[in-house]
């Protein structure tokens with residue numbers, strides 16, 4: 699009798715241990731799943747930051763240059779606009795001959811927008827999304 703009670707207790711303890719192990723495995727799987735969800739959310743955010751730019755045309759916005767930079771390619775100029783933290787950069791003007799670039803929070807909806815640009819050959823593009 700004593701032996702079978704101990705045997706029974708032993709089985710119960712074994713079952714408890716197995717359930718615990720299963721639970722911790724589930725938690726681990728849940729944890730991995732959480733991590734995957736987080737990674738895919740980060741990917742979605744990265745994609746939503748894949749900016750679209752309007753076609754490059756000869757235009758400009760009179761004044762409204764919030765930041766100017768020199769010795770940049772047009773691609774660099776656009777990249778700077780996308781990462782500008784000091785203001786909400788929405789458009790760039792690029793001067794090919796001097797390789798200078800102007801970032802602006804203003805867009806073609808401004809009354810100061812000119813197409814073509816009266817100040818010579820300026821490439822204009824703005825973030826469309």
Ligand SMILES: *[C@@H]1O[C@H](CO)[C@@H](O)[C@H](O)[C@H]1NC(C)=O
Pocket residue numbers: 769
């Ligand atoms: C302009 O940029 C190029 C390429 O990044 C670099 O090699 C060169 O030194 C820069 N010139 C000036 C004047 O900063």
